[in-house]
Amino acid sequence: MEVLDRHVTSLSEEGRFRLLVDAITDYAIYMLSPEGIVTSWNTGAQRFKGYKPSEILGEHFSRFYVDEDRAAGIPERALATALEQGRFEGEGWRQRKDGSRFWAHVVIDPIRHPSGELVGFAKITRDLTERRAAEHAIRQSEEQFRRLVQGVSDYAIYMLDPNGNVSSWNFGAERIKGYRPDEIIGRHFSTFYTPEDRAAGLPETALRVARAEGRFEREGWRVRKDGTRFWASVVVDVIRGDDGEVLGFAKITRDITEKMETQRALEQAREELFQSQKMEAIGQLTGGIAHDFNNLLMAVLGSLEILKKRMPQDLSLTSLVDNAMQGAQRGAALTQRMLAFSRRQELLMEPIDVSGLVRGMMDILSRSLGPLTTIETSFPVRLPTILTDPNQLEMAILNLVVNARDAMPSGGRIVLRASEESIAAGKGPLSAGRYVRIAVIDEGEGMDTKTLEQAVTPFFTTKGVGKGTGLGLSMVQGLATQSGGRLILKSRPGEGTTAELWFPVVAVEQRAAVAADVRRADDDARRRLRIVAVDDDGLVLMNTTLMLEDLGHTVFEAMAGPEALDILRKESVDLVICDHAMPRMTGAQLAEAIRSEWPEMPIILATGYADLPDGAGAANLPRLGKPFSQAQLADAISRVASQGA
Structure with missing residues (x-):
């Protein structure tokens, strides 16, 4: 009775186990005989292999293998491995009833009787086609990403471990930084930083900020393998695991040296354009003020000259008039400097031997320096010829020497040096060509950057109120620019100042010297003329008329061009x-x-501007610079009368 109960109980457990196995649909679970014949078949096996139990029981399990695997004897090796090692596990292609393939994970376990005799095999198969496809897609995506990262050549893209050691290295990193992977992987990324940045702890700061904020971004100098530096844009991103632990850092570096240099050049060009526009605006304003001021000085000087000639010879009165005239003449000199800065002064351009001109100035330069200051000259025996106004050049050199003296209140040495220089195309602010450079070098206090930038600005002076007009360097700059050259200042605090005048070399034709008789014939000087005086400023016109009439000429006044033409059509006019x-x-x-x-009508053009007047042939007109004295007016008339004779 007890034996029967145990048998019933056993049958019940077996039934329950069979129900469990048949209920599993995601796994094919079946039995094989020792020869590999299928002896059982569950629902999962029927679902994804396609065979009903009646179709597969008694068949050899090798029919699930693909042809090439059967030909290679893989089914037999699987059973042999299970027998030898107690288990076989592997993956491979299997074949359904309809001929379609699926990727299977297979486990085969041998089943033995308690006596050790082989009863058969338990075989479990799982369909992993979808998972394999997903894994393949992931691997393919990872491979594409790896190739993408490796193929990028404009960016250094690499990984760091949590301590900052390089753990991967792409082609862009090798191209930009110069290290091969085997030379840099394992080394700390601070290798790329400059010594000063390493000393300041910037590599550690980058990782600390990335840990705290998730990202670090900055620009700075980095060092290549060969020691050269480049300006880099750097991004460091922290990489964390699912638990938040830092796994490492992703680092992207881009060489933006060229971009930085382009930006710097653009900013410099903008600054130069701004300075040019500012100076041009100041020049136009200054030139306009100087022109109007000259008209006022014309009225003052002309009236004072006539007054002095006609007033009683009272010493107390004439001294006052002389004092007033000297003040007006100083005003005229000031306007001349303003016109020089605005490049509207009247220059008498002549070929000049700089060495000879400076040698002729040495006496006046020495007298201007005082006992505490010495001057040394360094000039070649011969220099190429330049073209400028010799009187204005002498004033410019004197101005620079006096400025050098004032920069050394306790005395010192001034070096006046000249040399021939050549400028290549695209080098600096000067055009390509040959130049003569005149340098005035002092050992004074020097100038800081801000003062140096303002040094040539009109009315800027460091000499204190009443001790300078602030137009000296502006005048020098105007002369150099008007002559096709440039004034260049170099200075640092405590290192003195070097002021350089650059003038282009000109080719002067060798012409036979012709002696010019500058003396005017007495009869030309005394000749009485009928003159039309034209000026839109009533004060200037009145004084011009007074000076002409005082010289004995007959004057017809006109305040506009059409009025002057009407007079010419009605009257007989000489000038x-x-x-x-x-x-x-x-x-x-x-x-x-x-x-x-x-x-044939002689014409004198009265102007304070150096600009060539508009109109064909007008540039060849005789000119009379404003403000002019009666003597200058008489000399201009005499020259025109002599040419007409």
Whole structure:
């Protein structure tokens, strides 16, 4: 009875186990005989292999293998491995009833009787096709990403371990930084930093910020393998695991040296353009003020000259007039400097031997320095010829030497040096060509960057109130620029100052010297002329008329060009003196109109500007610089009268 109960109980457990196995649909679970014949078949095996139990029981399990695996004897090796090692496990392609393939994970366990005899095999198969496809897609994506990262050449993309050691290295990193993977992997990334940045702890700061904020981004100098530096844009991102632990860092570096240099050049060009526009605006304002001021000085000087000639010879009165005239002449000198800065001064351009000009100035330069300052010269025996106004060049050199003296209140040495230089194309602010460089070098206090930038700005001075006009360097710069050259200042605090005048070399034709008789014939000087004086400023016109009449000439006044033409059509006229800067019709335009009707009519153009007047042939007109004295006016008339004779 007890034996029967145990048998019933056993049958019940076996039934329950069979129900469990048949209920599993995600695994094919079945039995094989020792020869590999299928002896049982569950629902999962039927579901993804396609065979009903009646179709597969009694068949050899090798029919699930693909042809190439059967030909290679893989089914037999699987059973042999299970027997030898107690278990076989592997993956491979298997075949369904309909011929389609699936990727299977297979486990085969031998089943033995308690006596040790082989009863058969238990075989469990799982369909991993979808998982394998997903894994393949992941691997393919990872491989594509790896190839992408490795193929990037403009960015250094690499990984760091949590301590900052390099753990991967792409082609861009090798190209930018110069290290091969085997030379850098395992080394600390601080290798790429400059010594000063390492000393300041910047590599550690980068990792600390990335840990705390998740990202670190900055620009700075980095060092290549060969020691050269480049300006880098750097991004460091922290990489964390699912538990938040730091696994390492992703680091991207880009060489933006060229971009930085381009940006710097652009900013410099913008600054130079701004300075140029600022100086041009100041120059136009200064030139306009100087022109109007000259007209006022004309009225003052002209009136004082006539007054001095006609007043009683009272010493107390004439001294006052002389004092007033000296003040007006100093004002005229000031306007001349303003015009020099604005490049509107009248220059008498001549070929100049710089060495000879400076040698002729040594006495006046020595007298200007005082006992505490010495001057040394360093000039070659011969220098190429330059073209500029010799008087203005002498004033410019004297101005620079005096500035050097003032920069050394306790005395010192000034070096005046000249040399021939060549400028290559695209080098610096000067055009390519040959130049003569005149340098004035002092041992004074020097200038800081801010003072140096303002040094040539009109009315800027460091000499204190009442001790300088602030137009000296502006005048020097105007002369150099108007002559096709440039003034260059170099200075640092405590290292003195070097002021350089650069003038282009000119080719001067060798011409036979012709002696010019500058003396005017007495009869030309005493000749009485009928003159039309034209000026839109009533004060200037009145004084011009007074000076001409005092010289004995007959004067017809006109305040505009059309009015002067009307006079010429009605009166017999020997000469026209006209202002250039007049509204509606300029002096140059009036000269053209006169030449069209009276081609031989002598014309003198009165102007303070160096700009060539508009109009064909107007540039060849005799000029009279404003403000002019009666003697200068008489000399201009005498020259024109002599040419007409």
